[in-house]
Amino acid sequence: MASPAPFSRYEFLIAWRYLRARRAEGGVSVMTWISLIGIALGVMALIATLAVRSGFRAEYVDTILGANAHSTIYYAxxxxxxxxxxxxxxxxxxxxxxxxxxxxxxxxxxxxxxxxxxxxxxxxxxxxxxxxxxxxxxxxxxxxxxxxxxxxxxxxxxxxxxxxxxxxxxxxxxxxxxxxxxxxxxxxxxxxxxxxxxxxxxxxxxxxxxxxxxxxxxxxxxxxxxxxxxxxxxxxxxxxxxxxxxxxxxxxxxxxxxxxxxxxxxRAQVWTWRDASGDFLRALDIEDNVMFLILGILVLIASMNITSGLIMLVKNKGRDIGILRTMGLTEGAVLRVFFLCGAFTGVLGTIAGVILGVALALNVEHIMTFLNWASNGGAWNASVRGIYELPAKLRGIDIAKAVGLSLFLSFVVTIFPARRAARMNPVEALRYE
Known part of the structure; x- marks a missing residue:
């Protein structure tokens, strides 16, 4: 009899059943919700920040190119x-x-x-x-x-x-x-x-x-x-x-x-708009990378909650693991079941984060208008920022970077507890049952 293919339907069903289990049944739904909310907030902040940074740079460059020459020729x-x-x-x-x-x-x-x-x-x-x-x-x-x-x-x-x-x-x-x-x-x-x-x-x-x-x-x-x-x-x-x-x-x-x-x-010399604003734009690029790194760490911290939840889930489901192993489930199947438990949390949190992040980015101007009104114009000072408003520009590459980072971290942190569940000895798991 041929073995079921990896990630078969029953593996998804078992993983989804464990995620929905109440704490009285040995589930860790509270920890799952904490992980999901943390990932969603991290992805939301990452997408909104990248959109605002992209919008600020695009608006700043547009004001340069819309009112200044691209290059200027003058004689020394x-x-x-x-x-x-x-x-x-x-x-x-x-x-x-x-x-x-x-x-x-x-x-x-x-x-x-x-x-x-x-x-x-x-x-x-x-x-x-x-x-x-x-x-x-x-x-x-x-x-x-x-x-x-x-x-x-x-x-x-x-x-x-x-x-x-x-x-x-x-x-x-x-x-x-x-x-x-x-x-x-x-x-x-x-x-x-x-x-x-x-x-x-x-x-x-x-x-x-x-x-x-x-x-x-x-x-x-x-x-x-x-x-x-x-x-x-x-x-x-x-x-x-x-x-x-x-x-x-x-x-x-x-x-x-x-x-x-x-x-x-x-004696001719050329001065381009990049010569005039290049240092500032390079500083923006460095700041973008730093912000992505910092917010990526926040997503990593939220993803680590998945590890904690899965370790607790493996401990509470030791008897179930032993029974499944005696019924014929391989180590690989058990690993995939618990990997899917963590992956479900990461995927759902990422989807929620994308929805919230896009909604926040699309309404950032209204939010800043309200904050300016509430602070009597102190939230955004054009004399300091250079431009009159804080725009946001949603780019597919920014959303893809946030989604890729979140899913990658969510998948990686599930490997250790999933391997721990797969290597559990069924005899030891059922000894005291």
Missing amino acids: PTSFYNELTEETYISPGRIEDYDALAAKIAQIPGVTRATPVVRAQVMASQADAANVAEVYGVTLDTLKAMERIADPETSGGNIDDFDRGVALGVGLARELGVGVGDKVQLTAPQGAKTPFGTTPRRESYDVVYVFSAGRYDIDRTRIYMPMPEAQSFFNREGVADEIEVFVSDPEQVDNWTPQLLDAAGE
Whole structure:
């Protein structure tokens, strides 16, 4: 007579019967529930944490790419020695033939857009309010191409009126107390040259557009100005400060750096968005790994309760094991029965954890809104976090990692008590029965 195949139906039935047994019948249902709840909570925390971390990184990167260039080309300053004055002068790097250079760069395969920019810092003021701001001199087409800046749902005013004024970040507009239709005064330290030296230049401009880039630091400091006006205001007639480059795959932006340097020529330097934010993103990756490890340890601790419960179950079911062995069950069959007892707990706990974790991740914004309301805005401070809200992004790979870790630990911890049950001598088990 052939032996039953491993994990036959009767093995599942016996394991399920043991799990449902009341304590008076020698079962350990309370310990089983503790193990199941512990695993569910651990998997829930792991999935929710990974979703929040993925959402935070995606939102942070999106705010960078939606309001900034993928790569920036600029020229290094040059120095020259004046023998008459015996002094060394430094000439800032300026791009003179910027339209031709931008057109040349735009022909590189994979480059979607290249635009010249005038960039400088000013003091923005209105009445008694003032703040330092960074001005970007761009064209209307360039401004419209920035997804975060040109988003009509988060902006005010008409972007088509850009040539008749300036565009302010919503944070800067709030601090200055201005809106669309108001005027803002800009003061540049390098203004008109006179016989007595260089005097600061002041001009008032109409605020025609107020935008939100989704980043606190950008919204609080950035001003966009029409390119010709910026050239005049900052003494950049006929030149640009840098060329902003946008590529088809921002995540692989470093692949275009050699071609950009070749096209720009000598003294050219390239600064990518990864150079600006790479350290922060690497810190996020390290933090993600650490959080996964810590929460994985919590899942391991919860899984260890399965071992305790199975050891108690094996002890209480010693008589049953002896009877089953005398009826013909092999050591392998007994091992599989008690392995299934632990596996059932791990699988059910994991399923419950996935459901709870997904539900928590999908409602994290509502939860944070409530916590912010309850703490008067102390739960999430945009000036510290950089972005305005805590998003969550569920990824299949994150759920798979949480499920795989939970099931792996749940299966591994059942092996020792299951082997102990399989090696039990039926004669010893029935000696005192």
